[in-house]
Amino acid sequence: xxxFPLLKQTVKSNWVIWGAMAxxxxxxxxxxxxxxMTQNLLFVIFYSIMVTLFPAVYSLICSNKLMAxxxxxxxxxxxxxxxxxxxxxxxxxxxFSVVSTCLIFAFNAVVHIAVNASSxxxxxTATGGSVMVEGDLTAKMILLTNLSxxxxxxxxxxxxxxxxxxxxxxKYVIGFSGTLVGVCILAGMMGTFGSLxxxxxxxxxxATLFTLYDYASVLSSGEDWIIKAxxxxxxxxxxxxxxxxxxxxxxxxx
Numbered sequence: 001x002x003x004f005p006l007l008k009q010t011v012k013s014n015w016v017i018w019g020a021m022a023x024x025x026x027x028x029x030x031x032x033x034x035x036x037m038t039q040n041l042l043f044v045i046f047y048s049i050m051v052t053l054f055p056a057v058y059s060l061i062c063s064n065k066l067m068a069x070x071x072x073x074x075x076x077x078x079x080x081x082x083x084x085x086x087x088x089x090x091x092x093x094x095x096f097s098v099v100s101t102c103l104i105f106a107f108n109a110v111v112h113i114a115v116n117a118s119s120x121x122x123x124x125t126a127t128g129g130s131v132m133v134e135g136d137l138t139a140k141m142i143l144l145t146n147l148s149x150x151x152x153x154x155x156x157x158x159x160x161x162x163x164x165x166x167x168x169x170x171k172y173v174i175g176f177s178g179t180l181v182g183v184c185i186l187a188g189m190m191g192t193f194g195s196l197x198x199x200x201x202x203x204x205x206x207a208t209l210f211t212l213y214d215y216a217s218v219l220s221s222g223e224d225w226i227i228k229a230x231x232x233x234x235x236x237x238x239x240x241x242x243x244x245x246x247x248x249x250x251x252x253x254x
């Protein structure tokens with residue numbers, strides 16, 4: 001099904017960047033959630049921007065290293081010289097990409113639930129849709145918020161993986177993936193400012209995949225986030241499938 005030696009090598013190659021992104025994200029989340037002076041900014045800043053920012057940067061760096069970077073450096077020739085088929089390479093790298101991305105949000109959720117248990121947030125404010133939720137922020141809200149963000153991030157990771165499967169040169173993967181990630185991050189930030197009252201910037205939220213992440217719907221017990229999550233999941237599946245299929249069929253400079 002997958003190659004465990006390749007998976008082990010991939011973990012060794014990417015654990016530092018994963019640890020940096022997951023660690024910084026969790027530390028910032030804990031600070032925003034624990035300190036009374038910043039609790040009201042938890043959803044305005046962290047869950048609006050930062051929760052998707054770090055996984056996006058991770059996807060940009062990691063996706064290139066998973067396939068195109070190895071083809072470009074010549075190490076893929078060694079991998080394929082062993083009894084490891086292209087299909088097994090794709091499945092292994094896909095599993096790593098999906099699991100490592102999900103673990104960032106699982107880590108965030110665990111940290112936030114632990115901090116919220118000791119410093120509960122009395123009023124959860126969702127500025128993205130002008131929603132005010134009176135009451136305690138619950139563990140279920142935290143889990144579903146991170147799930148919504150995770151699926152939107154997987155959609156981006158899937159498209160970055162697709163570029164890594166299509167191209168043989170890192171410069172092209174970084175170019176296309178970097179442009180996509182940059183547009184998503186910048187448009188997401190501008191859209192957030194639009195939700196805070198700058199009406200001329202609000203439409204920017206539709207220019208980013210992160211519009212499929214809807215914490216306001218989660219906090220208000222709505223169902224819009226579920227529909228968006230399904231769309232994000234479909235985009236992720238298409239991205240991973242296209243990237244994997246292309247890699248299996250293309251000519252490699254081995």
